[in-house]
Amino acid sequence: MFIRRFTISSLSAALLASGVSASALTATQKVEKEIIVQQADGTKVTELVSAAEVTPGQKIVYTVAYTNDSNEAATDIVLAMPVPSDVRFLEGTADRDGAIVRYSVDGGTTFVERDSLVLPAVGGGTRAASSDDITHIQWRIAGPVPVGAKDEILFKARLK
Numbered sequence: 001m002f003i004r005r006f007t008i009s010s011l012s013a014a015l016l017a018s019g020v021s022a023s024a025l026t027a028t029q030k031v032e033k034e035i036i037v038q039q040a041d042g043t044k045v046t047e048l049v050s051a052a053e054v055t056p057g058q059k060i061v062y063t064v065a066y067t068n069d070s071n072e073a074a075t076d077i078v079l080a081m082p083v084p085s086d087v088r089f090l091e092g093t094a095d096r097d098g099a100i101v102r103y104s105v106d107g108g109t110t111f112v113e114r115d116s117l118v119l120p121a122v123g124g125g126t127r128a129a130s131s132d133d134i135t136h137i138q139w140r141i142a143g144p145v146p147v148g149a150k151d152e153i154l155f156k157a158r159l160k
Contacts (some may be wrong), residue, residue: 024070025077034059044057054159060087061155068145075143079153080108082136085158089131094155102142104128108136 031108032048039045050058062081068074083089094101102111105119117129139153 005073024047024068025066025074026069027064027066027079028108029062029064029081032061032063034061038095041145053125056159058159059090060157060159061154062157063152065150065152067150068147070147073144073146075145077141077143077145079141080104080111080136081153081155082108083134083155083157085135087159089134090156090158091131093157094139094140094153099153102138102140103129103134104136104138105133106135108138111136111138120156 024100031051033051033054034046035049036044037047054060064081065081066077066079101114103114103117104111105117109147117134118126119129119133121127137155145151
């Protein structure tokens with residue numbers, strides 16, 4: 001069985017812009033995998049556990065939890081996370097109420113809505129980007145995010 005080892009440092013998140021100073025927000029990141037646990041009564045429950053060891057095909061959850069440590073409400077928060085090249089982004093898992101989610105196929109240089117994500121096609125023109133083409137995901141949270149408020153952004157992927 002092939003197992004890959006992950007560390008939290010394999011994923012970095014960036015606070016790109018904010019209506020308050022960057023030092024006013026704190027963020028922590030974690031990488032977990034989803035497992036199915038069968039309960040004593042026969043029901044199955046999905047749980048998140050450390051992703052220190054992951055086998056191909058397993059579902060991984062990348063999460064950044066953030067807190068507004070400022071003395072005022074935060075507005076116009078922009079957070080982005082890279083999608084590691086050895087995973088396939090799972091469509092729809094980055095969606096979040098209260099945020100505009102945009103995607104990049106060029107290493108995080110530009111971001112657009114998922115439906116507008118295109119790449120040059122062989123032979124000319126363009127083609128729709130696949131989930132394998134996504135390099136970064138960006139969340140724009142208009143706010144206000146109240147003082148002391150905690151929230152998180154996440155996406156899921158499957159190890160190739």
